[in-house]
Amino acid sequence: MGEARGPAEQNFRVRARAWLEANATRRSDEDGRQARRWDLASARVFQGKLHDAGFAGVAWPTAYGGQGLTPADQRAFDEEAREFDLPGEFFGIGMGMCGPTLLDLGTDEQKLRYIRPLLRGEEVWCQLFSEPGAGSDVASLQTRAVKEGDVWVVSGQKVWTSVARFADLGALIARTDPDVPKHDGITMFVVDMHAPGVTVRPLRDMTGGATFNEVFFDGVRVPAENVIGEVNAGWAASVRMLIHERVSIGGTTRSRRGAAFATLTEVARSRGVDRDPVVRQRLAELYVRERVVHLFGTRLAQEARLGRSPGSRGSVGKLAGAELARFSAGVAAELLGSDAIAWDGTDREAARWAAALLSAPAGGIAGGSNEIQRNIIGERVLGLPKEPQVDRDVPFRELRVGTRSPSPRAGGS
Amino acid sequence: MGAENLVLTEEQEELRDSLRRFLADRSPMSRVRQTIETTEGFDRALWDRMAADLSLQGMAVPDTCGGAGFGQVEMSIVMEELGRALVPSPFLASAVLATNALLALDDADAIRELLPSIAAGRTIATLAVAEDGGGWEAAKIATTAVLDGDGWRLQGTKTPVVDGIAADLVVVVAHAGGELGFFTVDGDAPGLSRTRLAGLDLTRQLASLEFSGTPARRLVCEDATGALNQVLDVASVALAAEQLGGLQRCLEMSVDYAKARAQFGRPIGSFQAVKHLCADMHVAMELARSAVRYAAWAADAAPGELPVAAGLARAFCSEAFFKVAADTIQVHGGIGFTWEHDAHLYYRRAKSSELLLGGPVKVRERLAERLGV
Numbered sequence: 001m002g003e004a005r006g007p008a009e010q011n012f013r014v015r016a017r018a019w020l021e022a023n024a025t026r027r028s029d030e031d032g033r034q035a036r037r038w039d040l041a042s043a044r045v046f047q048g049k050l051h052d053a054g055f056a057g058v059a060w061p062t063a064y065g066g067q068g069l070t071p072a073d074q075r076a077f078d079e080e081a082r083e084f085d086l087p088g089e090f091f092g093i094g095m096g097m098c099g100p101t102l103l104d105l106g107t108d109e110q111k112l113r114y115i116r117p118l119l120r121g122e123e124v125w126c127q128l129f130s131e132p133g134a135g136s137d138v139a140s141l142q143t144r145a146v147k148e149g150d151v152w153v154v155s156g157q158k159v160w161t162s163v164a165r166f167a168d169l170g171a172l173i174a175r176t177d178p179d180v181p182k183h184d185g186i187t188m189f190v191v192d193m194h195a196p197g198v199t200v201r202p203l204r205d206m207t208g209g210a211t212f213n214e215v216f217f218d219g220v221r222v223p224a225e226n227v228i229g230e231v232n233a234g235w236a237a238s239v240r241m242l243i244h245e246r247v248s249i250g251g252t253t254r255s256r257r258g259a260a261f262a263t264l265t266e267v268a269r270s271r272g273v274d275r276d277p278v279v280r281q282r283l284a285e286l287y288v289r290e291r292v293v294h295l296f297g298t299r300l301a302q303e304a305r306l307g308r309s310p311g312s313r314g315s316v317g318k319l320a321g322a323e324l325a326r327f328s329a330g331v332a333a334e335l336l337g338s339d340a341i342a343w344d345g346t347d348r349e350a351a352r353w354a355a356a357l358l359s360a361p362a363g364g365i366a367g368g369s370n371e372i373q374r375n376i377i378g379e380r381v382l383g384l385p386k387e388p389q390v391d392r393d394v395p396f397r398e399l400r401v402g403t404r405s406p407s408p409r410a411g412g413s
Numbered sequence: 414m415g416a417e418n419l420v421l422t423e424e425q426e427e428l429r430d431s432l433r434r435f436l437a438d439r440s441p442m443s444r445v446r447q448t449i450e451t452t453e454g455f456d457r458a459l460w461d462r463m464a465a466d467l468s469l470q471g472m473a474v475p476d477t478c479g480g481a482g483f484g485q486v487e488m489s490i491v492m493e494e495l496g497r498a499l500v501p502s503p504f505l506a507s508a509v510l511a512t513n514a515l516l517a518l519d520d521a522d523a524i525r526e527l528l529p530s531i532a533a534g535r536t537i538a539t540l541a542v543a544e545d546g547g548g549w550e551a552a553k554i555a556t557t558a559v560l561d562g563d564g565w566r567l568q569g570t571k572t573p574v575v576d577g578i579a580a581d582l583v584v585v586v587a588h589a590g591g592e593l594g595f596f597t598v599d600g601d602a603p604g605l606s607r608t609r610l611a612g613l614d615l616t617r618q619l620a621s622l623e624f625s626g627t628p629a630r631r632l633v634c635e636d637a638t639g640a641l642n643q644v645l646d647v648a649s650v651a652l653a654a655e656q657l658g659g660l661q662r663c664l665e666m667s668v669d670y671a672k673a674r675a676q677f678g679r680p681i682g683s684f685q686a687v688k689h690l691c692a693d694m695h696v697a698m699e700l701a702r703s704a705v706r707y708a709a710w711a712a713d714a715a716p717g718e719l720p721v722a723a724g725l726a727r728a729f730c731s732e733a734f735f736k737v738a739a740d741t742i743q744v745h746g747g748i749g750f751t752w753e754h755d756a757h758l759y760y761r762r763a764k765s766s767e768l769l770l771g772g773p774v775k776v777r778e779r780l781a782e783r784l785g786v
Contacts, residue, residue: 265786274786277778283786284777288704288728295703299419306420316699319692371685377695378688382668385683 012069013076019053024084040124040166043087047121050086057095057119060103065116072305087121090166094118094125098171100244101188105229105237114169114190126167126193127245128158128215129238133402136372138173139182139235140391140401143217145174145189147224152176152189154197154220160366164200164213167193171241172217173234178397185396186234188241190226197221207358245367246314260328261287267335267349279335286331293320312380319373322363329357417715419706421490429490435467436498442755445616448501454618455501455579463502464534470508471532474516479529485647485712489654489705496658499758501616503537503576509651510575510644511538514584517640518595520633527582527597539580540644541571541622549645549771551638556587558596558629565589565596565631566604567624575769577620578609585629586641593637596629603628614765616758645770646723650708653726656734656766657701663734663741663759664694670745681744690740697733704729724780731767731776738763 024046038046050056051065058074060066067073099118102110117123134141143156154174164170170191177185193200197220202210229237265283268274274283297317300310332353333340340357343350364370378384391399398406421429439459448456463469473488474480481487488509495504508531515528530536542549544556556569567587577583583605585596598605604627610619634640668691671682681687708726711718738760742749749756767773 261784265784268786280781280786281774281777284724284728284781284784287780287784288725288777291725292700292704292729295417295419295707296700298417299703299706302418302420313699316696320696320700371689374689374692375685377692378682378685382691382695384668384671384688384691385680387683387685388679 009070009072009076012073013080016055016077016080019055020080020084023049023053024081024086026083027085038087038089040090043090044121046087047091047119051120057099057115060099060115060119064103064111065119075305090124090163091118091121093127093163094123097127097241097244098125098169101171101237101241102228104240105188107225109225110190110228123168124163124166126161126164126170126215127241128161128164128170128172128191129241130160131157131402132159133404136369137391138238139186140396140399141173141175141186142401142404143172143174144178145176145187145222147176150224152187152222152224152226154189154191154217154222156217158215158217159203159212161200161213161215162211164193164215165202167200169193170215171228172222173238175396176234177232179395180232181393182391182396182399183235185232186238187231188228188234188237189222190228191217191220191222195220195222206361207355246318259290260324260332261290263349264328264332264335267332267353270349271335273335282331282334286328289324289327293317293324296320312376315368315373315376315381318368319370319377322370322373325356325363326360329353329360333357417707417710419703419710421486421706425486425490428487429494432467432469432491432494433497435462436494436500440498440500442499445499445501445758449615453579455503455576459500460502460534460537463504468532470504470512470534472508474512474528474532478524478532480532484709485650486706486709488651489709492651492654493658493661493705496655496762497662499616499659499662499755499762501618503539503579503618505617505648505652505655506539506574506576506580507531507534507537509648510540511580511582511584513644513647514540514595514640515632517643518632518634523597523630523632531582536581537576537579538582538584539574539576541574541577541583541585542641542645543571543573545570545572548775550775551586551593551641554586554588554593556585556624558587558589558594558631560589561626565629567596567598567627567629570621570623572621573610573619573769574622576618577622578607578618583622584632585624586637587629589631593641595632595634595637595640597632598624598627598629612765614761616762617765642720646719647712649723649727649770649776650705650712650719652766652770653701653708653723653730654705656730656763657698657705659759659762659766660694660698660701660730660734660737663737663756664691664698666756667691667694667741667744687744690744694737694740697737701730701733720783721780724776724783727770728773728776728780731773735760735763735767 047056054067055077057066058069058077059071062068099115102114118125129138131141131143143154143158145152145154156174170193172189172191173186174189175185176187197218199216201214203212203214204210205212261283264286265274268279268283273279300313300317304310336350336353339347339350340354379386400406439462440456444456468481469491471480472483472491473485476482512531515524531538544554556567556571558565558567567585569587571585581600583598583600585598587594587596604625606623608621610621612619671687671691672680674681682691704726708722711722742756742760745754745756748754
């Protein structure tokens with residue numbers, strides 16, 4: 001992009017590119033789809049080499065295993081790395097969310113214990129936030145942690161947990177005081193995913209795949225020193241982690257320029273409908289929608305480089321991206337016609353777009369639903385008033401949560 | 414990855430701020446309301462101040478031709494502010510369409526003689542392309558020019574012509590023998606009859622111009638079709654910027670009203686049904702702004718990308734502005750449907766701008782073609 005960069009950053013970028021050329025594989029597809037599937041063992045080996053070479057935790061403190069460089073250097077690395085096939089799926093949550101939150105709020109002991117193995121890929125992290133009864137309203141979570149001497153005993157269920165099957169550690173939020181309003185009785189913990197009482201079950205989603213898991217905690221004992229931040233200050237810690245999440249999603253999923261337009265134009269051509277005026281209208285419309293979302297991402301990134309924080313405007317990209325995914329899948333189905341509903345097993349395009357059609361709804365739900373994004377834009381960007389809130393000043397146990405009825409007396413939930 | 418620059422410089426931000434103050438001061442909506450009731454339909458005093466105080470008409474005209482020598486990025490800032498304030502003025506006709514037509518041709522004499530006066534706001538000019546039933550495209554032009562002695566004479570009807578009544582000078586695209594050519598005609602030339610058209614948009618004057626043996630000057634031009642495309646591309650960027658400005662103002666009106674208006678005991682903006690409508694307007698604004706920035710950058714710095722970028726900006730901003738203008742009336746409810754409220758003025762402008770220079774279907778078809786579909 002146009003603006004000037006410092007010589008140190010330029011140097012670092014050149015080194016990063018050279019290392020990637022020598023040690024990583026370039027993505028083969030034009031539109032950047034992943035070429036290879038990593039297994040955990042080879043992913044760990046790669047991540048260790050990446051850390052040895054000085055490219056893991058670029059802007060993190062050296063005292064804990066980072067490289068001590070600047071966020072601009074990290075962005076430079078990310079930009080270079082986008083062209084290559086890195087094993088991000090196992091380490092993304094640790095690097096993008098759990099690690100940064102530990103650096104913000106963890107004790108010195110915690111940082112010394114956890115950050116280096118995280119950066120080296122020796123320990124995989126997952127994030128244990130959502131529950132069956134706590135989705136958009138995650139502060140209404142019901143997983144409980146009860147103090148018994150020096151340990152907290154955790155019971156409850158988490159859901160939509162990516163990489164939990166491979167995770168060694170998790171950042172968990174649990175209810176530590178049900179007698180205060182919901183935001184005031186939550187604590188964040190580091191949990192050992194191999195501890196007795198932790199059960200991970202893959203959750204099959206509507207595409208037929210299973211990228212998420214359900215995680216059950218049945219009397220899991222968590223040492224007191226594993227609290228991240230303060231007891232009952234877990235909501236603030238969660239908000240921090242969600243901010244890191246938004247930044248990390250924003251940084252990695254910026255769509256390739258014109259990817260859906262280009263492939264669907266090919267589809268139209270190969271099926272001989274590219275001269276059809278209606279098809280041409282749809283393709284042009286797809287180009288426009290896809291390009292403006294991409295341009296918005298570029299504009300935010302350029303503003304960020306000038307020191308203007310994107311803040312809640314990240315929600316604009318998230319929302320527009322989710323709607324674009326639905327629109328693209330719709331155009332694809334229109335072009336493919338009956339091939340979108342029944343196809344020859346060798347027809348990769350048809351299979352790919354059927355998968356896109358099936359995964360499109362996820363974009364409007366995962367990482368904050370479209371409705372939540374619109375609330376964020378309405379309230380934090382435009383300054384519109386919130387809905388009257390009925391859950392702010394009431395003890396958690398008296399609230400309706402999910403499908404649970406309130407329990408005014410102590411003891412039951 | 415392109416090298417597009419989508420962020421304004423501090424100087425450009427200052428230009429926007431000073432322009433916004435100038436228009437708030439000189440052309441508040443009360444003034445706009447008065448102006449559209451006049452026969453002339455635009456504010457000549459304001460037009461003169463725009464030239465004298467801010468040199469707006471010559472913003473993107475090279476300094477060698479009497480302009481300020483800035484580019485399309487600055488021009489897009491001007492258009493956005495004019496659109497935001499819904500200023501009734503022949504700016505699009507004169508400073509954008511006619512000016513860029515002269516700049517796209519190869520007629521140094523005409524540029525030297527005509528452009529300085531247009532850039533200074535002394536001459537109001539326009540460009541006449543569209544014809545009855547046709548669009549803004551070369552293939553639909555039926556007006557002819559014939560050589561009569563040593564002068565050219567025009568025959569045909571151009572409609573709609575933006576600010577065709579106010580224009581002192583009309584640049585006309587017509588067939589001369591087998592090829593397309595550009596001509597200039599004086600606004601008061603014999604054999605030119607001008608009719609003011611009833612219009613959807615009360616803040617932009619459209620006219621029908623009938624040429625019956627009207628004497629005209631032929632401008633030197635090697636590739637008239639190419640020049641016409643170039644003019645329409647640059648004008649599309651400017652018009653998209655104007656649409657962005659109107660959209661921005663509608664968003665602001667809606668948010669302000671949603672905060673102020675209470676029903677069922679609370680501000681209507683606290684209801685998600687209304688809040689989400691406003692949030693969608695904001696998304697449209699951010700995306701439209703990104704498209705306009707890119708297209709203006711392309712016009713200045715990457716002419717090869719302009720044909721696609723201009724179509725992109727026009728297609729997106731046309732649809733976005735009209736949707737936001739319609740939703741603005743929805744957020745305002747009954748009051749938004751009254752003559753007194755400004756919402757309908759923006760709604761009218763939005764639909765009118767969408768269909769000017771060729772409507773959305775044509776814009777998308779042209780875009781598909783340029784993208785190689």
